[in-house]
Amino acid sequence: MGHRFFVDGVGNLYIENIRIEDDGKWQCEAEDAFGFVVQGKPILLTVLDPPKKGYLMIDNRILDPGNPFIPVKENADLKVSCVVDEGNPKPTLSWELALGSMALLDMPELPLEVLNLTETAIDQKVGARNDAHMAKVLRAHHNATLTCLIRHIALDKPLNVSVLLNVQYTPSFAISREPGFGFPIREGMPVSLKCDVDSNPKAKPVWQKDDTDPPVLQSPDGFLNFTEIRREHSGWYKCIARHMLGRFSSIGYFLNVHDMEVTQEPEFDVGELSSTGRQVEVSLGGAVQLACPPGTSGCWARVEPGTGRLEPIGASQELRLDNVIYQEGGEYRCVAPPKENVKKLEAIRNAMSVNVLVTGQPTINPTNKSITAVYGQPLTLTMEFCANPEYSKVLWIAKNQRVYRPGDADKTILAYGITNTSYSHCHQAVLFLTKVTAADVGEYNFIVRSSHGLAEGSFFVNMTYASGYGGLSPETSSSNAPRLVLTTIYINVICLLILMMINC
Structure with missing residues (x-):
């Protein structure tokens, strides 16, 4: 039995300098008065050996503990393993994911699966392992802290090992204007266009007008400042950014500058669209104004989503949308009256098609x-x-x-x-x-x-409760409420939308 073990005269076993190899089941045997061997009830001895540390691995490579970041691309598949090589009994491992400072505030406390993270415990002879898996890394995970918690009965508080997610994602653009969208721009006014680019790594915004350099110098922070804007500054403006993942561009914004003597003009004049595109972006709740080209007769119709049919929305050459909602986004056309020939009608339909793109925060109904x-x-x-x-x-x-x-x-x-x-x-x-x-x-x-x-x-x-349900009949109800009969009526309504010839 060795020098560390001693059994006294009444069957007590003493172990000095307890070691991890002493862990396990112990059993006492003795001879009775007739010489038969009898056995006592086995006793499980657990020798506590707390884990000292854990480490993280990706693709079976141990991460450098001095480097707090994991670079990962947006939409990539990521698996991080947390490993502990010691501890008796085996420690328990779990994961936490804390979104970074750029994540949305006022979110309820969410479990890991809602944060797109699942964990799997891997059985091994010594120590413990737990794998965290993200099937699709999102840009919302950028600067998030992924932490492995190591719990053990011999520890007063859990050990932890963590890493920051450095998510590389492509640029997204936000274009703003001063004065705000919906306010007519006239010659001589000061006007500023601002382009904000959200990307990682950061990308510098670069303005273009009709696919060439803008008429004024751009500031380092993405502003185009027109001290006194002129009519020739009208045109399609867009913002581009060069990123490690490629070259990216915002949608086009048409800046329309009116003559000083014009008292009321639509901000968006379809007749002045360039060949670079016919799309206008408007913020949720904002306003946009469209106008048919000067010298043409026509009125506005909307292309119905799903059916592709044209729905007339007024008998005027000007169309203004106020307090825009998402459902008002889509394609609008300036349609000629039937007195013009079919070829010209088709040409105007194609040339005067404008796509209104609504952007903003989510809405729910x-x-x-x-x-x-x-x-x-x-x-x-x-x-x-x-x-x-x-x-x-x-x-x-x-x-x-x-x-x-x-x-x-x-x-x-x-x-x-x-x-x-x-x-x-x-x-x-x-x-x-x-x-x-x-x-x-x-x-x-x-x-x-x-x-x-x-x-x-x-x-x-x-x-x-439905009528006749025994748990709440009129005879047994303490409220003496009348018998409730529920009838569900399903009404199927079939709507046929027919576009009549538009006569403005």
Whole structure:
């Protein structure tokens, strides 16, 4: 047994200088009065050996602990392993992901799967290992801290090892103007155009006018400052940026400068579009004004999303959209009256087509709604939402505080995948409750996140009982409420949109 072990006369075992090899099951054997060997109940001895440290690996390569960053490209697949080579009993490993300072604020506390992170414990003989996996790294993960927590019964507080995610993503552009969009620009006014570029690594914005150098010098911070703007400054402006992943460009913005004597002119004149494109960007809630070319007769129609049909929206050559919403984005055309020949009509339709692009923070409809469900019956909650730039995260938070991403399901709730609506940048999300019970009554939240902000909508689910249900009949109800008969009527409405010949 060795010099470290001593058994006294009554069967007590003493072990000096306990070692890790002493860990395991111990059992006492003795002879009874008749010479038979009897065994005592096995005793499990656990020798505590706390882990000293852990380390991170990518592709079986140990990361340098002195380098706090992991460079990774947007949309890439990332797997980080946390490994501990010691500890008895085996330590427990888990992951935390804390979004950086550039992430959106006021987000609820979310589990790892909502942050696009899953973890897998890997069994090994000595120590422990846990792999964190991101199937798709998002730009929202830039500057996020990925931390492995090492817990052990012999530790007062967990050890940790962490790394920062340095996400490399392509440029996105935000163009602003002073005075703001919707205000007519006249000769002699001071005007400033600003281009903001969000990318990693950072990329410098460079202005172009009609694919050439702008008429005024650009400031280092992305401003084009016109001290006294002139008519010849009109044209298509766009912002480009050179990035390690390539050359990128914003959509075009048409700057229209009117003569000083003009008292009221549309800000966007289709007749002056250059060959570089026919697209105008307007911020959510902003205004845009379109006009048919001078010397032509025509009026405005909108190309209906999904059907491609033209819907007349006025008998004027000028069209102004105020408080623009996402559903008003799309293609608009200045259409000639039927008195002009077919060839000219077709030419004007092609030449006078303008695409209105709406950008801004996400919106949700409905934002707040109360709905009554029938006990024991299924319930469908539907949210329509729009976002441009596109959404980066969509989730449902059920009454029980469980979070569902599109495609998630359990025995009682199914979150359907996101579907597109006929409107550009607009989508639909559905949460399906298979059988409503009293436990399902309460608030259900729907959250959409994009690089431009956060939107939240909610349903409050009430519950009632169908007529004849024994648990709440008129005879047993303490409220003496009349018998409730629920009738669900499904109305299918078929709309036929016919564009008549436009006579302005």
